[in-house]
Amino acid sequence: MIALTDPDKGTRAYLAKALGSAVAISHHETVVDLEHALAMAPVAPAVAVFGPNVPLDDGLQTATWLQDRGTPTAAILIAHDLSAEVLHAAMRAGVRDVLPESHSADQLRDTVDRALGLASRVAGSTGTAPERLHSKIVTVFSTKGGSGKSVVASNLAMLLAEETGEEVVLVDLDLQSGDLAIMLQLTPAWTIYDAAENTSRLDLDALVGYLTPHRSGISLLAAPLEPALAETITGQTVQEILTLLTERFPYVIVDGPAVFSDQVIAALDVSHETVLMASLDVPSIKNLKLALQTFEQLGIGRDRTHVVLNRADSKVGLRLQEVEHALGTPIDVLIPSSRDVPLSVNQGQPLAIENRRSPVVASISKLAGRIRIPAHTGPKRGRRALLGRN
Ligand SMILES: Nc1ncnc2c1ncn2[C@@H]1O[C@H](COP(=O)(O)OP(=O)(O)O)[C@@H](O)[C@H]1O
Ligand SMILES: [Mg+2]
Numbered sequence: 018m019i020a021l022t023d024p025d026k027g028t029r030a031y032l033a034k035a036l037g038s039a040v041a042i043s044h045h046e047t048v049v050d051l052e053h054a055l056a057m058a059p060v061a062p063a064v065a066v067f068g069p070n071v072p073l074d075d076g077l078q079t080a081t082w083l084q085d086r087g088t089p090t091a092a093i094l095i096a097h098d099l100s101a102e103v104l105h106a107a108m109r110a111g112v113r114d115v116l117p118e119s120h121s122a123d124q125l126r127d128t129v130d131r132a133l134g135l136a137s138r139v140a141g142s143t144g145t146a147p148e149r150l151h152s153k154i155v156t157v158f159s160t161k162g163g164s165g166k167s168v169v170a171s172n173l174a175m176l177l178a179e180e181t182g183e184e185v186v187l188v189d190l191d192l193q194s195g196d197l198a199i200m201l202q203l204t205p206a207w208t209i210y211d212a213a214e215n216t217s218r219l220d221l222d223a224l225v226g227y228l229t230p231h232r233s234g235i236s237l238l239a240a241p242l243e244p245a246l247a248e249t250i251t252g253q254t255v256q257e258i259l260t261l262l263t264e265r266f267p268y269v270i271v272d273g274p275a276v277f278s279d280q281v282i283a284a285l286d287v288s289h290e291t292v293l294m295a296s297l298d299v300p301s302i303k304n305l306k307l308a309l310q311t312f313e314q315l316g317i318g319r320d321r322t323h324v325v326l327n328r329a330d331s332k333v334g335l336r337l338q339e340v341e342h343a344l345g346t347p348i349d350v351l352i353p354s355s356r357d358v359p360l361s362v363n364q365g366q367p368l369a370i371e372n373r374r375s376p377v378v379a380s381i382s383k384l385a386g387r388i389r390i391p392a393h394t395g396p397k398r399g400r401r402a403l404l405g406r407n
Contacts, residue, residue, distance in 0.1 A: 023067070111313055153268055155288060156190075160307070185235045208241045247280075
């Protein structure tokens with residue numbers, strides 16, 4: 018269903034005609050009409066088109082409202098004035114596409130078709146990966162340092178390996194200050210820098226040679242030993258490395274930096290899913306909200322993002338309901354605050370293998386359950402035993 022809003026009846030008729038008769042179209046004079054209709058409708062329309070006579074602010078506000086409600090409706094704006102400023106405001110409001118008033122019927126149909134295709138893919142996904150997916154790249158991200166990315170990425174990798182029996186690689190993409198090797202008490206002989214240096218002749222075997230095995234059975238592609246080396250690694254190289262890793266590893270877990278670096282944007286671009294982390298404080302929640310918006314702009318929909326709140330039980334006066342309200346989206350996984358975590362980090366003893374009873378492990382295991390590929394039904398005992406002997 019397409020919801021068409023424009024105060025001018027003639028414009029609506031013209032737009033409806035341009036869209037053809039393949040999809041049902043509902044007509045609305047104003048955004049207030051549209052919002053009322055949507056609030057009552059059992060199923061949200063896949064696409065909402067705002068015609069050129071809808072005041073710009075009205076269109077943008079309703080687009081923001083749609084986004085905040087978490088409806089799968091894609092907003093398309095037809096604008097009188099297609100300035101950079103308008104485009105920018107539209108992006109911020111989560112508008113999928115903006116068309117000039119002088120668009121052709123073909124252009125409009127293409128734009129709507131694209132949005133419809135996307136909507137049906139969103140509606141078709143139930144939050145779990147389709148059966149045919151054999152491997153997954155998952156990037157753990159947050160624009161705030163210390164939010165628990167590395168703790169979650171490393172334990173998530175181990176729990177996925179444990180629970181599926183599949184091979185898992187952990188990639189430290191915090192290129193400036195990655196500390197996964199230290200956290201896991203490993204001394205890597207090679208790092209992602211060496212892999213990046215050799216991309217011209219990089220094949221899977223060579224790449225696997227740069228990994229450091231961990232006693233849990235997972236492998237680590239460590240961050241460069243010197244921060245200055247980070248700059249030499251391009252986004253394209255990162256994509257090549259991650260994609261190559263999926264040929265061997267059903268799960269490629271990427272631990273990100275605390276900024277939208279070129280390299281992490283490249284990684285997000287090839288990631289099937291993301292884990293977006295925040296802790297229970299106002300700046301962190303604000304950062305999470307901005308990151309969600311940036312993800313949308315990068316084409317990573319909310320359906321592909323697992324929102325994780327770390328140290329969720331901290332006594333800081335913020336209620337979960339308030340946080341979800343401020344975010345405009347539910348939190349998917351809550352991880353409690355626990356002394357187990359700093360103890361495990363300082364001793365280099367990952368909770369996932371040393372302290373399975375920790376409530377933090379239970380939460381990260383829930384996250385692993387959301388990420389697990391359905392076809393992976395459980396540990397292959399023979400193989401785990403083999404790994405155990407290594
Ligand atoms: N759930 C938790 N409870 C208590 N401490 C935590 C928790 N999660 C993370 N921490 C602490 O926060 C520190 C930062 O975590 P880390 O994973 O390194 O963050 P990031 O990678 O996002 O910078 C860790 O050293 C750990 O001790
Ligand atoms: Mg980290």
